[in-house]
Amino acid sequence: MNLHEYQAKDLLAARGVAIPRGAVCYEPLEAVITARHLKSEVVVLKAQAHSGGRGKAGGVAIVSREDDIRARAAAIIGKRLVTRQTGAQGLPVAAILVEEVLPVDQELYLGVILDRNTARVTIMASPAGGMEIETLAREHPDKIFTVSVHPFIGLKPYQARGLAYRLTDDRNIAGEIVKVITTLYEIFVGYDCTLTEINPLVITGDRVVALDAKVNIDDHALFRHPEMGRLRDRTQEDLLELSARKEGLSYIKLDGNIGCIVNGAGLAMATLDLIALHHGAPANFLDVGGGASEQAIADAMSILLEDKRVKAVFINIFGGILRCDVLARGVIKALNRYGARLPVIARIEGTNIDIGKQLFEDSGLPIQMIPSLDEAAKLAVEAAQAA
Amino acid sequence: MAILVNKESRVICQGITGKNGTFHSLACRDYGTNMVGGVTPGKQGEYVDGIPVFNTVWAAVKETGANVSLIFVPAAHAMDPILEAVDAGIEVIVCITEGIPPLDTACALHTVREEGRRLIGPNTPGVISPPERCKVGIMPGYIHKPGPVGVISRSGTLTYEVVDQLTKAGVGQSTCIGLGGDPVVGMSFVDVLKLFKDDPATEAVVLIGEIGGAAEEQAAKYIKQEFNKPVVAYIAGRLAPPGKRMGHAGAIISGGTGTAQEKIRALSEAGATVIDNLTQVGAVMQKILG
Numbered sequence: 001m002n003l004h005e006y007q008a009k010d011l012l013a014a015r016g017v018a019i020p021r022g023a024v025c026y027e028p029l030e031a032v033i034t035a036r037h038l039k040s041e042v043v044v045l046k047a048q049a050h051s052g053g054r055g056k057a058g059g060v061a062i063v064s065r066e067d068d069i070r071a072r073a074a075a076i077i078g079k080r081l082v083t084r085q086t087g088a089q090g091l092p093v094a095a096i097l098v099e100e101v102l103p104v105d106q107e108l109y110l111g112v113i114l115d116r117n118t119a120r121v122t123i124m125a126s127p128a129g130g131m132e133i134e135t136l137a138r139e140h141p142d143k144i145f146t147v148s149v150h151p152f153i154g155l156k157p158y159q160a161r162g163l164a165y166r167l168t169d170d171r172n173i174a175g176e177i178v179k180v181i182t183t184l185y186e187i188f189v190g191y192d193c194t195l196t197e198i199n200p201l202v203i204t205g206d207r208v209v210a211l212d213a214k215v216n217i218d219d220h221a222l223f224r225h226p227e228m229g230r231l232r233d234r235t236q237e238d239l240l241e242l243s244a245r246k247e248g249l250s251y252i253k254l255d256g257n258i259g260c261i262v263n264g265a266g267l268a269m270a271t272l273d274l275i276a277l278h279h280g281a282p283a284n285f286l287d288v289g290g291g292a293s294e295q296a297i298a299d300a301m302s303i304l305l306e307d308k309r310v311k312a313v314f315i316n317i318f319g320g321i322l323r324c325d326v327l328a329r330g331v332i333k334a335l336n337r338y339g340a341r342l343p344v345i346a347r348i349e350g351t352n353i354d355i356g357k358q359l360f361e362d363s364g365l366p367i368q369m370i371p372s373l374d375e376a377a378k379l380a381v382e383a384a385q386a387a
Numbered sequence: 388m389a390i391l392v393n394k395e396s397r398v399i400c401q402g403i404t405g406k407n408g409t410f411h412s413l414a415c416r417d418y419g420t421n422m423v424g425g426v427t428p429g430k431q432g433e434y435v436d437g438i439p440v441f442n443t444v445w446a447a448v449k450e451t452g453a454n455v456s457l458i459f460v461p462a463a464h465a466m467d468p469i470l471e472a473v474d475a476g477i478e479v480i481v482c483i484t485e486g487i488p489p490l491d492t493a494c495a496l497h498t499v500r501e502e503g504r505r506l507i508g509p510n511t512p513g514v515i516s517p518p519e520r521c522k523v524g525i526m527p528g529y530i531h532k533p534g535p536v537g538v539i540s541r542s543g544t545l546t547y548e549v550v551d552q553l554t555k556a557g558v559g560q561s562t563c564i565g566l567g568g569d570p571v572v573g574m575s576f577v578d579v580l581k582l583f584k585d586d587p588a589t590e591a592v593v594l595i596g597e598i599g600g601a602a603e604e605q606a607a608k609y610i611k612q613e614f615n616k617p618v619v620a621y622i623a624g625r626l627a628p629p630g631k632r633m634g635h636a637g638a639i640i641s642g643g644t645g646t647a648q649e650k651i652r653a654l655s656e657a658g659a660t661v662i663d664n665l666t667q668v669g670a671v672m673q674k675i676l677g
Contacts, residue, residue, distance in 0.1 A: 114489055121493075137642070151494045221490070268634055269597060272624075273625045318551070
């Protein structure tokens, strides 16, 4: 789960990290009033959407007092922001953050992640802030400094100090940076984050200020941070993906026309790859999980049958804990409800396969059962192309 | 011979009185696993179809000499049983639970490594050694067949698919291990390859990777430098869009790294036979073994 910039900044500010003066505005008129209150020569209007690259996509505007702030705000609020991360549909922007613009002496980078290899929380810092960390890692890997935190000892002052003095020689500034690093780490660990990041953290005179902030929280740990769950902005997530998750399904929308139902994440990914290998295009990734119920299967099937783009359905199940008869009942239930308007190609294998096959045969529904996975994938591609 | 678990393994199940714990403990025993006990706090003295239940792992180890544990405990509490197993002296810990907060896994893993134990998972189907008739996990036992091929994977059903192909092609398996689908897991590809290298029962290895992280790249490096047995590899997730978790918490392309293409390149350069079409894995391995 991702937080908006303003929510992430609120977390930082509540712990004493300096952020620019400003406010979240939901109406263009609010933006005008906020800008006046800020008494700043120039203000920045920043679209609140869960995506990087907002600036390049027109989601960030720097405006002066003479500009028509209301019109500039109206050009962002209520629109969809299309960045290189969002896809063509973009994300809705319900609010903008209106902030003072500060003179910048230097832009720094701070980020905290869990390193998958060492299984330790790792803090990254760079004197070359402002650009994305991926670009930085590619072009100036020598300018990224890291410390690795022992899970039981926690972040120690010498580690934060060590990073701070690689970013500045100024003792006071270093002291401020230490506080920011410590806070960013505490938020990461305290809320089970997958990422906390300030980019850029700017030095302005004798202060350091967080100009942007990212806090992403691990969904698996939300049960112990219910107050964070309330900050979730559902408009920033795909509706189908959200409703699927509620049913215990893992669904991700793709661009093609072959609807896929698979059990297990790895097999589901491999099934997409197999379809592509036969020059087809999957409409989705859908993992019904290891122990899906008949209802969950029916729900999964319904998601595909409601999707207008889908021209053929491909079912690939290797039954282990999930029994083929349970699968068959769920599929039949959904097809009877929605009508069998699409070709359905099923490759089922594993526990109770004979009962599953029999159920499909007796249903009288146009379900093609193909024992060979490769053949089945090929046929699904042909069926979608013929439709 | 096999790696990690064998005929001599004395296995307990933490969470044995839960629905999944009971079902799979009995399925493991049916396959041939030496299930010596189970642990559920407060239920010592009870039996699960003849398997004695203990309050603590210490008690189970003391009474049964257990050295392997299979964990089915809800995600919110799963760090504690891993630490308990380590403290009680369990050598190989298999954690099936999905959805453990990664920071919890990271803490537990630290202790596992410090004490020199092995953690398989979390979010894994477990480990099975067909020649030893020993299964510690949730995989369907009947698709396996004793033989010379080691299988390492980050996935469950995808592994079953590959094992099924191998068995139908007449190629049996020495040991099959699911590493787990989480971003932070215990054993890595490299850890397992090191064991397969020294296992006389293993003549070749199937490595099934997926997007996210760099475990496959590290495996490639190790294969190139030290591994002397044939490796057939398959990487899932070529079509995965960046930034999306593909079912597994660990299967995510972030910041442009962890793509299938990078992993395929690394493994090919290391000399592994990388298969594009999943359905060919069994046939290719059959050909390699002659």
